[in-house]
Amino acid sequence: MKPHALIAALLLCAPFAQAHDSARAGAQDAAPPPAYVPGGRIPLLHGPIVIDGKLDDAAWQGALVQEIAYDIQPGDNTPAPVKTSVRIGYDRNALYFAFHAEDPDPARIQAHLRDRDSAFNDDWVGVFLDTFNDHRRGYELIVNPLGVQADLIRDESNPENQEDPSWDGLWESAGRLTATGYDVEIRIPFSTLRFPRSGGLQRWGISLFRNWPRDKRHQLTSHRVPRDSRCFQCEWGQYTGMEGVHQGRNLEIVPTLTAGLGQTRDAAGTPWGKTDSKVSPGLDVSWAPSPAMTLNATLNPDFSQVETDQLQVNFNDGFALFYQEKRPFFLEGADYFTTPLNVLYTRQIADPDFGLRITGRSDGSTYGALLARDATTQLLVPGVLGSSFESLDQKADVAVGRYRYDFNQHASVGVIGTFRRGEGYDNGVAGLDARWQQGGHTLSAQLLHSDSRYPQAIVDAYSDALGDNPRPSGNAWQVQYNYGNRNWGFSALHVDIDPGFRADLGFIGQVGYRRSALSGNRVWYRDDAAFNRISLAATGGTSSRFDGQLLQRDFKLSLAVQGPMRSSFSLAPLVRTRFWNGALFHERDLSLFAGLWPLPNVRLGLAANAGRVLDLTGSRLGQRLLLNLNGEADVARGINLNWDLIHQRMHRDGGTAFTASIANLGGSWQLTPRQRLRLTLQGSNVERNQALYADTVNQHARDRAAQLVYSYKINPHTALYAGGAWGGFLDDDHPALFGDTRSVFIKLSYGWQP
The missing domain is CATH 2.60.40.1190 (Immunoglobulin-like)
Known part of the structure; x- marks a missing residue:
């Protein structure tokens, strides 16, 4: 059956699926296990x-x-x-x-x-x-x-x-x-x-x-x-x-040692620079003085990442890229600091000299506190239509506190504060949040206030975002209601963030706007059918700038089904009006997703998007096609291959404005339950047509990277890692691909419980 015929058939059968559902639900209620x-x-x-x-x-x-x-x-x-x-x-x-x-x-x-x-x-x-x-x-x-x-x-x-x-x-x-x-x-x-x-x-x-x-x-x-x-x-x-159970001393001391050699160079054909060698000892301590409380400390921590980040390219998107936290000290107990708005993004604590943390629960109370001294100060500079990262070459003191009280399983209130201070710089955020849930109803809300002070160099460089104000302040608040039952779902959201609001320890990349959105969905279940779940959803919303200027108006439909071979398919048309560079643009596109397991050991995924969208750099509408092929395969009991390939292309004004491709390829060989060898290959390629852009653009850009790591793990805290990495690039100033970084490293950690 052709794809469009399959979709039409699913739409036609949806009402019958509802009736079938009701009958089947009654039969199940009458004959339980x-x-x-x-x-x-x-x-x-x-x-x-x-x-x-x-x-x-x-x-x-x-x-x-x-x-x-x-x-x-x-x-x-x-x-x-x-x-x-x-x-x-x-x-x-x-x-x-x-x-x-x-x-x-x-x-x-x-x-x-x-x-x-x-x-x-x-x-x-x-x-x-x-x-x-x-x-x-x-x-x-x-x-x-x-x-x-x-x-x-x-x-x-x-x-x-x-x-x-x-x-x-x-x-x-x-x-x-x-x-x-x-x-x-x-x-x-x-x-x-x-x-x-x-x-x-x-x-x-x-x-x-x-x-x-x-x-x-x-x-x-x-x-x-x-x-x-x-x-x-x-x-x-x-x-x-479990009366009288014994928790023991619950003290763990983990000394670490990291050694590495690295070299860089600025151009092809030039000699590699001086070898940068580093030997760095560190210490992590974890102690639970009671079954409900944990204290953690880290001294001179090695926060190098053994697992590489997924390669991303900030292309045709004005906002900074988000990367998941992977450092163990910040990962443990991270959920204690979660709030509706992301006011703590620990990768903003880039290079700490030390860190202290306490987390715990007692009766209805949940609490957490974090202190750190950061060797650098990384900023996410937000705006109405975009954001970017900036770094201050100075140390900063960091303090975070979080407390939540649960009245019962239905209602809770909480407070959070994040504070960072350096030379001529400080940022503080404090706020309240609350959550209520009963039956299918969930209501959550948060109110925050921030005060900041920035060096003049940052103010000058980001005058559009800071408005020539070295001491911005503002509020942010969000309210969300959700309802769901067996077959129906509904959600309402409102967010309002002042232009002067800054959460420098968080990840809030857009400020100076307000957004309201509604969504609803209907689900049909057909437990004994090939396609056992069908859902239809609609979402719409409006965003406006703090001065009333419309930023975005959008409406999206989505049809999704689940079927044989652990498959899932969805189709989603979108229409959107979008403000950019002083004008409104009308976009429309269609998204398709498909995923299935054609073989027990092989997963395949496809995501596609096609339509008339905005080229941000050129401030012009064009026909864009975006394809994402991903998957994984287990070719033997211990060998796994995975891939993620992305390609997008923009046609406008009689030519191809740009093409961009990203590849993330990986393979691992689990030799034994404790030993693993992993290879990661990454690359990106961007080509722009200067003739279709009024301003000068970088016409050619290419990046390549590779990493090979061997690991031997006795447990998560006692392990050996050894490996090497290589990176290279080309651009308009460097027309030939050349290696610009290479390194080797070894990392040892030992978890000791006295």
């Missing part, structure tokens, strides 16, 4: 357990036995298509889980040797823990059939990023393929977890989970999850026990 209520008292185990993936230890006979009984996606709390039994118990120092996962066709089990936090597309089992039982923050610990670990922090109050894989806990796991499926054992030391200070009975929410990826990705749980639930964590089973 056999009576099974998760939860109970977790018993004290008697005797040792060896974490080897073999469920033969005698102590398991005294464990609580549970079942992963329900299919919640694509099923609607239907009986799980495969059987999974789970045993749970504890001793004085740790919590234990044993998963016995059966499979009708064990040959189809997806299991690969991978790096940590990389096995999400495999078969896997997991345990999710709400240790404070407040439906706010939880741990997710996941293990594939070969024992590969992944761990995440779940934050129910953050709809933009509910699952954060940056947390790395210290826990043990082992997996083993069997003739009937696979077995997994897990040991979680209580020192790894945070829970209420109590020597008596603990009461935790726990979800037992199994990922079963076949023609569709089946998500199986130990408990029901209604499709109209807005809080997954609220549905977890209730478990008691």
Whole structure:
């Protein structure tokens, strides 16, 4: 069937899908799975357990036995298509889980040797823990059939990023393929977890989970999850026990040593510059004086990144690029500082000499504080129509504080403050936020105020953004309402940010505007059909400058379906009126997305956009085509290849104004569960036609980079990294591609727990 015929068929069948849904929902309500209520008292185990993936230890006979009984996606709390039994118990120092996962066709089990936090597309089992039982923050610990670990922090109050894989806990796991499926054992030391200070009975929410990826990705749980639930964590089973558990000293000292050699040069054919050698010792300390509080300190930290950033090109977009934080000191506990507006973006703390942090929870209180001394001062200079980064060659003192009080599982209020000060410079932000959720309704709001002082050099360089004012100040506020049930969703948003507002430790790249937006969606479920989920959504909004000038008016429709081979497809037309360079431009385009697994070990993705859009540099409308091909393939149990290729082209005024291409290519070989070899290749190419631009443009630009890294990890804190990197470029001033950077490095860290 041709694509347009398929889309038409889906639109025609949507009303019938709704009727089918209602009938099917009624049938499911009338015939639920056999009576099974998760939860109970977790018993004290008697005797040792060896974490080897073999469920033969005698102590398991005294464990609580549970079942992963329900299919919640694509099923609607239907009986799980495969059987999974789970045993749970504890001793004085740790919590234990044993998963016995059966499979009708064990040959189809997806299991690969991978790096940590990389096995999400495999078969896997997991345990999710709400240790404070407040439906706010939880741990997710996941293990594939070969024992590969992944761990995440779940934050129910953050709809933009509910699952954060940056947390790395210290826990043990082992997996083993069997003739009937696979077995997994897990040991979680209580020192790894945070829970209420109590020597008596603990009461935790726990979800037992199994990922079963076949023609569709089946998500199986130990408990029901209604499709109209807005809080997954609220549905977890209730478990008691673990009296008198022992957290231990919970002190970890991690000395680090980084050594590297690097060279640069300015032009092709010139000799490489003097070798820059560096040997840098550092120290990280983590201590939990109570089960609910953690103190962290870092001295002379090595914040070099072992994993490279995804290559991006700030092309035909006036706003600064956002890169994810990857440095462990800032990643741990990052969710404690989350608020609706992004007022803390820790990559703005670029090169700290030291850092101190405290995070904790007590009753309904959640708190965090961060202090640092930064060797440089990096600024994100925002504006109405664009933003850019600037750096001050001076040190800065940094202080951040966050407090939130949860009245109950429905309502909370919080405060946050971020402060940075240097020579002739300071920036302070303080504000309040609140959140209420009940049933399908969620309402959140935040109000912030900032005061700043900038050196005259920054004011002169960015007079358009700062308005010749060295002491800008202003307010920012946001209100958002969301409603959702099984089939319908609605959202309303208003944001208002003054032109003088600055959050220099955050990532707010646009100021001096206000925006209001509405969106709604309808979902149809067809659990026994090839295309099991169909959704139709509409979004519209208006943005205006602080003086009333219209900046943008937009309306977007989106049709999305999920189907066989774990596939998803969407089609989204957009119409937009946009203000730029003193004029309004009328844009219209069409976006297409497709993703599927044609083979069990191969994922393919395509994103395309075509239409009449604005060339920002030329301030002219043209016909643009943007293509993004991405995917990954497991060619052997331990070898993974991945690719992300982007190409865009703009035709206008009888010619091609520009072409731009980006390639991110990677490959990794997991030699053993602890050893990994990774190769990353990156490149970009931009060509502009000077004849179609009034101002002088850089007509040719090309970048190339490569990195090879070997790693040996005993655990997340005890590891060896060694590798090298090369980079090169060309532009109008350097017409031949040449290498301008090259380096080698070695990094050692050792996690010691006295």
